[in-house]
Amino acid sequence: MTTAPQQTPVASAQQRLSPKMTVAHGMEIPLEFSSAEIEHKRKVNLGVCDVSCFPRFGVKGRNVVQWLQENKVDIPEPNSWVQQGESLVLRLGNGEFLVEDQFEGKLCAALDEAVMPEAYGVYKIRRNDAALMLSGSHVQELFSEICAIDLRDGALLPGKLVMTQMAGISATVLRQKFNGEDVFRIWCDGTYGSYLWDTLLEIAEESGGGAVGLSCYYKEML
Amino acid sequence: MKLLKCPVNGERPLSEFVFGGEVREMPDPNTCSDQEWAAYVHYRNGAPGMKKEWWYHGPSGTWFIAERDTMLDEVARTYLYGQEEKQ
Numbered sequence: 148m149t150t151a152p153q154q155t156p157v158a159s160a161q162q163r164l165s166p167k168m169t170v171a172h173g174m175e176i177p178l179e180f181s182s183a184e185i186e187h188k189r190k191v192n193l194g195v196c197d198v199s200c201f202p203r204f205g206v207k208g209r210n211v212v213q214w215l216q217e218n219k220v221d222i223p224e225p226n227s228w229v230q231q232g233e234s235l236v237l238r239l240g241n242g243e244f245l246v247e248d249q250f251e252g253k254l255c256a257a258l259d260e261a262v263m264p265e266a267y268g269v270y271k272i273r274r275n276d277a278a279l280m281l282s283g284s285h286v287q288e289l290f291s292e293i294c295a296i297d298l299r300d301g302a303l304l305p306g307k308l309v310m311t312q313m314a315g316i317s318a319t320v321l322r323q324k325f326n327g328e329d330v331f332r333i334w335c336d337g338t339y340g341s342y343l344w345d346t347l348l349e350i351a352e353e354s355g356g357g358a359v360g361l362s363c364y365y366k367e368m369l
Numbered sequence: 370m371k372l373l374k375c376p377v378n379g380e381r382p383l384s385e386f387v388f389g390g391e392v393r394e395m396p397d398p399n400t401c402s403d404q405e406w407a408a409y410v411h412y413r414n415g416a417p418g419m420k421k422e423w424w425y426h427g428p429s430g431t432w433f434i435a436e437r438d439t440m441l442d443e444v445a446r447t448y449l450y451g452q453e454e455k456q
Contacts, residue, residue, distance in 0.1 A: 225377065240377045240429050295382045310378060310429040312385050317428035
């Protein structure tokens with residue numbers, strides 16, 4: 148029996164753009180919205196890419212730090228993140244973690260299979276985030292329109308993450324190097340994914356940016 | 370823009386927070402009198418002054434306590450429940 152791929156939480160907003168789709172990690176995700184040349188121009192100005200297909204693992208609880216250490220996970224400071232291999236480990240506050248594998252990472256699968264004793268004070272959290280990637284020279288202008296927090300280089304220090312509201316919804320934001328490029332990552336509840344996608348695109352298009360597919364970051368997928 | 374300091378996330382716009390009511394000690398329902406229980410359930414102290422209040426930072430899901438002068442609307446300090454002494 149084969150299983151139908153999942154849809155990205157942003158699917159309904161992306162349909163009108165008729166993207167070329169691919170399946171990554173069991174999720175249908177836009178590979179290209181337009182030609183490589185147009186998408187490159189968008190990315191240089193303000194590219195918005197849907198990366199909701201990356202596997203994620205959420206966990207929280209009283210003993211979560213100890214449990215993660217037992218499973219050989221690097222522990223960042225509260226409201227910080229670390230890169231472990233090809234996985235991101237985000238510490239959301241004191242006792243909650245979000246782990247995300249970026250294509251070749253295997254940490255989420257390992258944690259998902261790890262033994263979690265009952266009454267241990269550790270609880271898995273099912274994540275259904277819309278996960279986006281933003282890059283380009285106009286990205287700070289976009290943030291100034293939808294966010295009250297200063298996310299410029301001097302304010303959002305490397306390794307730090309911010310949980311705040313963007314365009315009125317709760318989101319987690321950080322800055323990372325992705326395939327050698329500076330990008331901003333945003334995670335929000337999947338049910339708000341289409342709303343956030345439309346809002347970001349509306350602003351991005353004013354700056355000569357727009358939707359870009361995964362192929363902008365993963366040439367090998369073409 | 371009004372700001373409030375979350376003990377975990379730092380200063381944020383007030384729009385990111387939700388007010389959770391005054392911090393009130395619940396009497397033991399098994400041992401307290403009906404009068405004490407009724408007072409706990411129904412009565413609220415509306416007199417202005419320095420109050421301990423529950424506040425919630427939505428984007429991070431953090432509940433904390435703010436000591437706020439409700440006459441002046443000035444927050445003296447904020448801290449996580451049980452960590453009053455650390456502040």
